Amino acid sequence: MSLRIQCPSCDRQFKVSEDLKGRTVECGACEHRFKLDDEVVVQKRDKFYPGEQAKKGLERYGSAPSAADASAPVKFQVADYNQTSDVANVTPMSPQEWFSTMMGGCILVSSILIGIWGAQPGGLLQDMEVLRRAVLAGFMVFVAVFLIAYGCGHRRKKGLMLGLPLATAAISLALFMPVHRTLPEDGNYDPEKEKKEAVVDPTELRKSNDKVKELIRFATVERAIAAHKDDPGDPADYVSVIWVPVMEERYKFQILRYLQRKTASHDRPGFYPRGDGAIFVIDGPKITIAEVVKLAQRFGRVVEVYHDIRVVEVVFEDERMGNTSETTLTDLTNIQHPAFYDRNRRELKHIDLERVKGAVRRLSTVEPTRFRVEISRLMLDLLDEEDDAELREVICKALQTWAGEDGEADAVVAMVARRMQKREERLPRSMMEFLVQRKSPEAVAILEPRWVAKPIDWEPLMVGIGPAAEDAMLRHLNGDERGLQQSAIRILKRIGTERCLGPLKALGDNVDDETKLLLKEVIESIERNP
Secondary structure, X not given: OEEEEEOOOOOXXXXXXXXXXXXXXXXXXXXXXXXXXXXXXXXXXOOOOOOOOOOOOHHHOOOOOOHXXXXXXOOOOOOOOOOOOOHHHHOOOOHHHHHHHHHHHHHHHHHHHHHHHOOOOOOOOOOOOHHHHHHHHHHHHHHHHHHHHHHOOOOHHHHHHHHHHHHHHHHHHHHHOOOOOOOOOOOOOOHHXXXXXXXXXXXXXXXXXXXXXXHHOOHHHHHHHHOOOOOOOOHHHHEEEEEEXXXXXXXXXXXXXXXXXXXXXXXXXXXXXXXXXXXXXXXXXOOOHHHHHHHHOOOEEEEEEEHHHOEEEEEEOHHHHOOOOHHHHHHHHXXXXXXXXXXXXXXXXXXXXXXXXXXXXXXXXXXXXXXXXXXXXXXXXXHHHOOOHHHHHXXXXXXXXXXXXXXXXXXXXXXXXXXXXXXXXXXXXXXXXXXXXXXXXXXXXXXXXXXXXXXXXXXXXXXXHHHHHHHHHHHOOOOOOXXXXXXXXXXXXXXXXXXXXXXXXXXXXXXXXXXXXXXXXXXXXXXXXX
16 A cells, blocks of 8 residues: 655655655655655545535535526626627738838838938038928828838728827928028028029120130230231231130140140140139131130030130030040940940040040941941041041041941042042042942042052952943053053953953053963953953
């Protein structure tokens, strides 16, 4: 038989054999030793069954009525459960709703912070009118309220009630915070004066000649004019001034080289810093003021021309100088880049010829898929205006790809070639190749003198002209120079028709044996292929 005992130290209960009664035992939980007597034996509790009253106080607990007495009264209150709870009130918010609610709250807080610190002197909202601030704050509040309403879909009323004070604060700050103005140098802000300046008459902006002379220190220009007192005409016609009130000095060398090139001057124009800008004094070439305006328009916007003192006032524009960064350099050189054609098109308008040459070389290697008309016209203008031999060479090479079929390019290239021929300048080979490729009617007249001087070098191009060069070759059959005569015979072999057989056969008795063999070969070739 077993006994249930309880350790007097840790109150743990154990079952042990009744044989141990009166002996000392050790607790298995806390290792406390104690004597097993009646004090540590757990006494059995009285048992009772339903309907029995074993202890006092049980009468306060009810018991279920029996089937025989279902109407017996009870002494306790029956629980009443509320079954009208809404599931939405106990459903947790989704991550999207949490994010939307938090974003709406952050926007409201941000609008309040912007309204407080942005309205301070030097802040983001300085000089911004109240109406504009209210529109900005209203937009932010609208977005925030929309996000909160979406996030608090199940508790929309509570969410809007929490966001309403913040929204009210943001709108109030936009309406009532003071507007700080950027003060002029004298420290006084006059709104009426600002309105008057906004509608000032443009004619009032024109400075007098005396004022311009004072600003640019005209004494320097007067000394340049005095140096031409012995030249024919008015000495002032030999000196022109381009005045740029604001300009970074780093651009001066590009502009100086450009002005010297365009005016065909032996001496570089003078450069004199004036405040934040400078004046460029073109001294020597007798050019009109209209030509000076045209020169200035390449690097700035002409705002005023003072004809009496030959001064052109220009607002310098950085974008016309086409500053290159790492990004724009990629645009210029990467054929696959969407901005390749547009960037190089702009480079063609640059005043630096080296950058123009680079753009032309790049364009000559690609197909004319974009801006063909504009780019070809820019190239033709450069060909007509610039006298740089290398630039003409690369332009004519590019035009072989870019020129349209309307004949405009043919006419301009032929005109430039005739002008160069008249000046006895060297014609670029690419120019002659372009005229031959386009079958220009003037190709023979322009190419013939070159071929006469160097038959071997220009023979392939004369062949390229085709039957149109036949008359020119027949004129040189009876010449005294053997090399030129043989070149004409070889060319006729490629382009000759039946009408040249008579002159070729008549030549047979007046040439050496080598030429006779060549003649025989040419005549047989023409007769086989009339």
